[in-house]
Amino acid sequence: MDRRNEAFIAMLSSVAQGESENKSEAIKWSIKRRFQKGLPLCPTWALLGYTTDDNGDMIIVENEAAIARFIYENFLDGMSVKDIAEELTRRKIPTVKGNDHWYEGTIYSMLHNERYCGDVIMQKTYTPDCLTHRSVKNRGQERKYIMRDYHPAIISRTQWDAVQSIIGSGRKRRKRKKTSAATDCMVTDQKRSPQRICHH
DSSP states (O other): OOOHHHHHHHHHHHHHHHHHHHHHHHHHHHHHHHHHHOOOOOOOOTTEEEEEEETOOEEOOOHHHHHHHHHHHHHHHOOOHHHHHHHHHHHTTTTOOOOOOOHHHHHHHHHHGGGGTOEEOOEEESOOTTOOOOEEEEESSSSEEEEOOOOOSSSSSHHHHHHHHHHHTTTOBBBBOOOOOOOOOOOOOOOOOOOEEEOO
C-alpha cells in the first residue's frame, strides 16, 4: 500500500507541476505580447515622483518630483551619492515608502532609473523557474523592449545622459554638503510623441 500511495502521490505531483509550468508559460507569453505591442507594465507604488490616473497613465506628483530633481541636480553639481542621502535624511524627507532614512543604494537606483526621463525599459527582470517564482536581473537571457518618451519626464534627457555618463565613467564625486533648497522647476504637460519601440 505504501508503494502504491507513493506512486500515486508522485503522479499527482507530476501533473500539478506540469499544470503550473503551462500556466507560467502562458503568463510569460501574454506579458511578452504586451511588450511587443508597446504596452508596458508600469507600477508606480515604489516610484518616487509618479502615480497613475484613472486611465492607468503615469502622471507627475510635483512634491515628489522636486525630490528627484534635487537628487539629479545635486549629483550633476558634484555632490556624492552618500552626501545626497545624508542631506535628505537630515532634512527628514520621507522616501517613497515613507522611511526617514535614505540609503546610497536608493539614490543610485533613482539615478539609474530611465523612467525619470520619460522612457520605459520592459523585461529588466525575468523568472527562470516557475516553481520558485524568483525574479532575476535580465542580463541578455531575454529580449528587452524600450519605449521612448512614453510618459511625462521629470528629468530632461540632457540631464539623464550627463548622469549616466558620470556613473559610467566611475568619476569620483567631491565630498561636500549642499544645503540650498531644491530648485523649483515645474514640468509642463507634455503630449506623448508617437510611441517607438526598440528591441534590445
